[in-house]
């Protein structure tokens with residue numbers, strides 16, 4: 001058996017149970033779902049009726065629990081299930097949630113919290129103030145260790161094929177940390193400015209804000225970050241690691257090759273890139289038109305590589321991969337993309353005036369294309385490349401018609417691109433195939449036939465035509481953009497190729513049939529997108545490093561994502577979302593575009609801020625890495641994952657405590673609507689030494705309140721909310737608070753509205769009498785309504801029970817709702833097999849409350865503290881004693897019988 | 899003050915964004931929460947969340963005594979970081 005006892009929950013009932021059992025010599029396992037033990041008591045100001053400081057008497061118990069030689073404490077962990085076996089022992093399955101912090105290394109210095117860029121309500125301060133995604137639960141937390149609130153990966157980051165921490169750079173931008181945002185993207189790729197413009201942004205399609213008014217403009221924020229960095233003229237904030245003494249050749253300088261080069265150089269490898277073209281950048285530099293991606297932006301991105309020592313040789317076509325290896329490179333990476341344009345295979349295709357789109361785009365981007373003024377051009381194809389070619393031809397002065405097999409809705413190009421092309425005067429003929437190119441010596445026109453189907457029933461590309469429906473277009477030139485393929489014949493003798501001439505690699509490791517040759521990007525996958533090529537380049541670098549260091553690939557470890565946080569769950573976290581409209585696209589298209597200037601306007605700083613401010617912090621932690629970079633103990637490890645722990649135990653004590661009544665269920669009191677209506681727990685926080693404000697202040701405006709009202713029995717003794725029970729503690733905590741307010745705010749007037757005050761307990765009534773003597777005004781009356789005035793003051797309307805009755809109204813600065821207790825329903829799903837019985841009010845049922853308090857419906861399972869009904873601190877401690885005595889007897893009994 | 903309330907989570911999320919505006923206001927000297935709210939054009943109770951966030955994380959601190967209306971003024975502190 002692993003432990004004699006399992007204690008579920010570590011409030012005062014749980015700690016007391018564990019300590020008593022531990023002192024008796026039993027081995028105890030305590031499981032607490034929060035990041036600290038201590039329950040609600042540690043959050044209180046003082047305790048009634050002694051007015052001892054709550055944290056002064058709690059912290060020694062917390063310390064004793066965690067340091068007890070017989071007690072093992074698991075915080076931030078949840079019991080998933082407990083099952084009793086026939087011998088009377090219990091098998092518990094416990095989920096240890098990842099803290100993302102190495103508890104042994106963390107010193108509790110809180111620097112991570114100070115640096116963190118995500119703010120959420122602080123549940124340990126009853127939402128009166130913010131905490132951070134990285135946080136220490138409260139100043140007296142035990143263990144005093146940080147935890148990162150990270151339920152999963154944000155949809156944007158999860159979706160990015162490149163592996164860029166999209167949410168991270170959005171949250172850094174919101175905090176005004178643009179340079180850090182730039183550095184965060186550099187962790188993935190040096191191509192920040194290019195991606196900020198030409199990425200098709202799959203992240204935005206998944207953005208949770210998309211189902212409200214429209215997604216966060218994640219890509220344009222990246223462009224803002226890049227432009228801000230480059231405009232600042234700052235040197236790069238990253239440096240390669242120490243030299244590894246090994247060299248890698250990379251063939252091809254597109255986004256895949258350059259990203260791999262960047263990653264490998266940062267790891268300390270010598271890297272040389274060979275590029276056949278006259279400029280580096282692959283499709284970025286050669287084919288993506290300048291109005292979408294200006295050449296100088298690509299050049300700035302490429303300079304990042306040179307700045308860390310990557311060698312790039314242009315005008316060097318590589319055909320012999322083995323020769324590269326023989327010349328001293330330890331590994332070779334092929335990243336040559338898909339530079340060949342697909343052919344139509346029709347008569348007339350080789351006429352003068354027919355050009356493949358990639359050659360046309362390259363000539364255009366490198367300034368080699370002449371004017372097309374007065375010319376008539378037909379572009380064939382329905383994808384992004386065809387659109388780029390058509391719009392480029394418009395800019396060179398041509399009139400342009402575009403022909404494609406697909407109906408418009410089926411076209412692979414994005415809708416917005418098609419719209420923009422049409423707005424720029426491109427005339428689209430959808431649903432046509434090419435029969436032949438017409439002309440003698442040179443192009444004179446193009447013959448088309450009706451396309452009746454592009455894809456077959458299985459969704460495969462399988463065009464069918466009605467040969468009887470024909471038309472002709474006259475033109476001076478035809479640009480063919482019907483697909484792209486790799487140019488790998490020269491490599492065929494060295495590495496295995498697929499039938500479509502892409503390089504065959506292991507999907508995970510990207511290793512080719514020759515161990516020292518790897519391949520990545522479109523030359524492996526066929527034509528994709530920049531961001532996919534970047535992700536592939538990053539993966540190749542990771543794998544080449546493993547290969548060269550002689551380690552197992554451990555390919556699974558490359559993908560560090562957690563499960564995606566679902567947008568629907570994100571939206572549910574809030575009761576309402578105020579409207580924050582997205583910015584307009586920032587593009588102005590002209591019907592007669594005549595030059596290649598960049599079409600999309602940059603975001604201003606205000607726009608970038610506003611847009612980043614629309615982010616919903618889906619995964620809470622944004623993975624901005626500020627904490628990781630700040631922590632002096634190197635304690636933060638975002639790669640931690642949940643662990644499942646199985647434990648066999650002799651007995652179980654359920655001490656999961658209670659919940660507080662949600663005060664907004666009494667709408668007539670205005671909680672959640674009126675700023676100066678708070679709960680009793682919130683007032684306890686305002687009175688505690690670790691309070692969220694600098695004094696007892698109104699949350700509405702920070703003013704010291706003069707007239708304070710208490711509304712007793714909020715949610716208790718109230719059939720309208722389904723709870724006829726008295727909560728026992730609210731009268732007494734209110735009286736305690738009344739006395740503390742008198743001490744804190746000597747000029748304040750305190751009025752308590754009550755049905756009757758219940759003060760059963762030693763010294764309790766005296767405490768009540770004392771507070772009356774201090775000037776607290778107790779009024780017997782029922783509150784019918786509270787109204788808010790323009791200045792935040794509150795009008796309390798009540799039916800007086802004394803002094804002849806009648807409705808009265810009184811004005812206050814602050815109203816405190818003395819909320820009652822509710823059962824914690826977590827206990828209902830703790831046990832498998834035997835049923836843990838609950839009473840009519842859903843508290844854990846004690847089968848014989850009078851004679852053996854603490855005993856439950858399952859033999860060997862006991863309940864301690866408020867899990868079985870409302871109790872104050874002394875009662876909970878007493879109750880824990882009763883549960884412990886029986887638990888000890890049960891352990892001995894089963895020990896004898898087993 | 900009787901305006902529709904935004905969700906607390908949404909208000910608090912804006913803290914890091916609003917901090918820049920608030921620090922700008924405090925460049926002219928200490929201010930109370932209602933004064934800050936007015937200067938940045940936000941509801942007072944929302945400014946309260948942001949100022950208390952900034953106080954918790956060391957961006958501002960209160961002057962020792964409240965004014966006659968029971969309001970404290972807050973001044974900016976030297977601090978770096980997010």
Ligand SMILES: Cc1cc2nc3c(=O)[nH]c(=O)nc-3n(C[C@H](O)[C@H](O)[C@H](O)COP(=O)(O)OP(=O)(O)OC[C@H]3O[C@@H](n4cnc5c(N)ncnc54)[C@H](O)[C@@H]3O)c2cc1C
Pocket residue numbers: 198199200251252253254255256257274275276277280281282283284287288289316317318319335336337338339361384385388487520521522523527528529530531533
């Ligand atoms: C017109 C056009 C527009 C596009 N627009 C977008 C867009 O807006 N957004 C998006 O996400 N994606 C876009 N794409 C797709 C995107 O460009 C590709 O997915 C991406 O560039 C693939 O990267 P890569 O590194 O694998 O290949 P490439 O970018 O093609 O790079 C390969 C490089 O290798 C060089 N090379 C080839 N053979 C050799 C050799 N034997 N020796 C040495 N060097 C060699 C090539 O010259 C080239 O520089 C577009 C593609 C085109 C053609």
Ligand code: SF4
Pocket residue numbers: 101105106107108109110111112113145146630631632633634635636
């Ligand atoms: S910065 Fe590091 S050592 Fe300090 S509290 Fe955070 S995790 Fe712990």
Ligand code: SF4
Pocket residue numbers: 112115116117118133134148149620621622623624625626627628
């Ligand atoms: S990665 Fe960023 S957002 Fe996440 S906890 Fe660390 S500092 Fe906060």
Ligand code: SF4
Pocket residue numbers: 154155156157166167170206207208209216218614615616617618619
């Ligand atoms: S709301 Fe923010 S975190 Fe969520 S998907 Fe959009 S950008 Fe990412």
